[in-house]
Amino acid sequence: MARPLGIINSTFAERKRDCMNILAFESSCDETAAAVVQDGRRVLSSVIASSADMHAVYGGVVPEIASRKHVEAISGLADEALRQAALSKQDIDAVAVTYAPGLIGALLVGVSFAKSAAFGLGVPLIPVHHVRGHIAANYIAHPDLEPPFLCLCVSGGTTAMVDVKDYTHFEVLGGTRDDAAGECFDKTARVLGLGYPGGGPMDRMAQGGDDKAFVFPRAHVADHPLDMSFSGLKTAVINTIHNARQKGEELDLHDLAASFAAAVSDSLVPRVMEADRLTGYHKIAVAGGVAANSRIRADLERACAQAGAKLWLPPLALCGDNAAMIGSQGYYEYLAGHTAGWELNAKASLDISRG
Numbered sequence: 001m002a003r004p005l006g007i008i009n010s011t012f013a014e015r016k017r018d019c020m021n022i023l024a025f026e027s028s029c030d031e032t033a034a035a036v037v038q039d040g041r042r043v044l045s046s047v048i049a050s051s052a053d054m055h056a057v058y059g060g061v062v063p064e065i066a067s068r069k070h071v072e073a074i075s076g077l078a079d080e081a082l083r084q085a086a087l088s089k090q091d092i093d094a095v096a097v098t099y100a101p102g103l104i105g106a107l108l109v110g111v112s113f114a115k116s117a118a119f120g121l122g123v124p125l126i127p128v129h130h131v132r133g134h135i136a137a138n139y140i141a142h143p144d145l146e147p148p149f150l151c152l153c154v155s156g157g158t159t160a161m162v163d164v165k166d167y168t169h170f171e172v173l174g175g176t177r178d179d180a181a182g183e184c185f186d187k188t189a190r191v192l193g194l195g196y197p198g199g200g201p202m203d204r205m206a207q208g209g210d211d212k213a214f215v216f217p218r219a220h221v222a223d224h225p226l227d228m229s230f231s232g233l234k235t236a237v238i239n240t241i242h243n244a245r246q247k248g249e250e251l252d253l254h255d256l257a258a259s260f261a262a263a264v265s266d267s268l269v270p271r272v273m274e275a276d277r278l279t280g281y282h283k284i285a286v287a288g289g290v291a292a293n294s295r296i297r298a299d300l301e302r303a304c305a306q307a308g309a310k311l312w313l314p315p316l317a318l319c320g321d322n323a324a325m326i327g328s329q330g331y332y333e334y335l336a337g338h339t340a341g342w343e344l345n346a347k348a349s350l351d352i353s354r355g
């Protein structure tokens with residue numbers, strides 16, 4: 001039962017507002033989030049409830065727990081997002097929601113809630129690809145950033161270099177063939193007993209460590225210079241930890257974490273610069289939770305300064321999952337006519353170019 005766009009537009013026009021307020025939801029993994037975003041770039045409110053603590057004891061996200069916590073949190077977060085934005089339900093012009101990719105049960109909570117909210121409010125429903133949302137976090141932080149540009153997307157589930165041709169037109173130029181960089185951080189942290197998610201603690205542990213103390217592999221994918229592989233690095237660092245434990249040797253964990261971060265960064269940064277050379281944009285943005293990593297940020301800053309490329313780094317608060325980024329991307333999807341009917345379903349995986 002798709003809603004004809006004409007009716008949606010007349011509803012929006014009838015309200016006689018010269019700005020568009022989008023109520024947005026994100027629930028693809030272990031963060032439940034709601035936000036109100038005006039005209040794609042102005043965040044009126046952004047609230048997040050994380051179930052990460054509950055997953056920490058298991059060393060990774062337990063999908064059923066994540067879904068249950070989303071159900072518990074989402075309604076209250078929607079109210080809180082409206083309250084903090086100082087808006088009423090009648091001020092909302094559209095509802096945007098992450099519908100792919102992610103944990104299917106978790107996504108379904110957000111999609112179902114967003115559908116009922118859009119239906120109840122009589123406004124359009126806008127489906128948003130999660131990684132497109134991560135890229136859009138940069139629009140919120142950087143008013144001057146406009147496509148085209150190159151974006152390094154690095155999170156717990158994605159590691160890819162994306163050519164952002166315009167707001168809703170994307171091409172993946174290269175990416176990991178196996179593990180995402182964030183997963184590599186998380187698995188290593190789990191073996192070290194640092195909890196979940198492990199990227200932040202690993203980053204802190206790397207401070208002051210010797211990044212040359214351990215020699216970890218930097219993989220190359222034959223004939224695909226922009227592709228990467230992290231599974232060998234993950235195995236190498238975990239084997240190093242296990243071997244030391246079996247021999248009763250003490251490892252310097254600061255050196256280990258610094259050497260590991262250097263290996264991840266060396267796998268990413270030169271490829272980003274090569275992709276920038278190929279596109280000729282000389283405009284580079286970074287997106288996703290791993291964009292918070294201090295070594296990767298510092299290496300990118302140095303490489304971009306050397307190459308004369310402009311770099312946009314999202315503030316740490318916008319690196320992880322949030323709904324403001326979904327509201328931002330949702331605005332541009334709406335302008336491109338990408339609204340959904342009530343048959344909208346969640347998808348566990350979906351290429352960003354098709355989202």
Ligand code: KG4
Pocket residue numbers: 029154155156157158181182183185186197198199200203288289290291292293294319320321
């Ligand atoms: O974007 P995000 O919140 O969720 C996904 O969409 O995956 O990213 C979460 C990932 C986790 O793997 C987490 O360990 C990693 O981002 N992360 C970091 C840092 N902060 C978070 N990885 C490396 N260094 C950090 N400082």
